[in-house]
Amino acid sequence: MQGAEAIGNAEVIFVGSPNWLKTFAPPVRSFLRTVDLDGKTIIPFCTHGGGGFGRMIEDYKRECEHSIIKDGIALKGDYSFDELKAWLDHNL
Numbered sequence: 287m288q289g290a291e292a293i294g295n296a297e298v299i300f301v302g303s304p305n306w307l308k309t310f311a312p313p314v315r316s317f318l319r320t321v322d323l324d325g326k327t328i329i330p331f332c333t334h335g336g337g338g339f340g341r342m343i344e345d346y347k348r349e350c351e352h353s354i355i356k357d358g359i360a361l362k363g364d365y366s367f368d369e370l371k372a373w374l375d376h377n378l
């Protein structure tokens with residue numbers, strides 16, 4: 287599978303989703319179950335309507351128990367680019 291091949295060479299993967307019903311959207315769950323992310327570092331990011339990550343981080347840890355899940359960033363739907371840039375500057 288072409289997608290899986292491309293992921294194969296990456297050590298750090300940003301995975302993003304809107305918060306839907308306190309967790310990631312179903313296509314993201316399919317992605318996590320389809321692609322081999324063992325040993326990879328996952329940096330989650332999400333947009334939300336007020337609930338932050340909800341239980342998304344726990345769900346990442348359950349779906350990807352052999353990956354390293356970093357704190358990542360949860361941004362409210364009306365976030366400013368400055369907020370994102372400050373996080374990127376501080377964390378990367």
Ligand SMILES: Cc1cc2nc3c(=O)[nH]c(=O)nc-3n(C[C@H](O)[C@H](O)[C@H](O)COP(=O)(O)O)c2cc1C
Pocket residue numbers: 303304305306307308309332333334335336337338340363
């Ligand atoms: C089906 C659905 C479920 C949602 N559930 C939540 C939720 O549990 N918690 C929350 O904070 N926001 C929730 N939201 C709000 C979305 O996270 C928010 O609208 C989205 O992140 C903004 O990105 P968008 O412009 O791509 O929709 C939900 C939105 C939809 C459509």
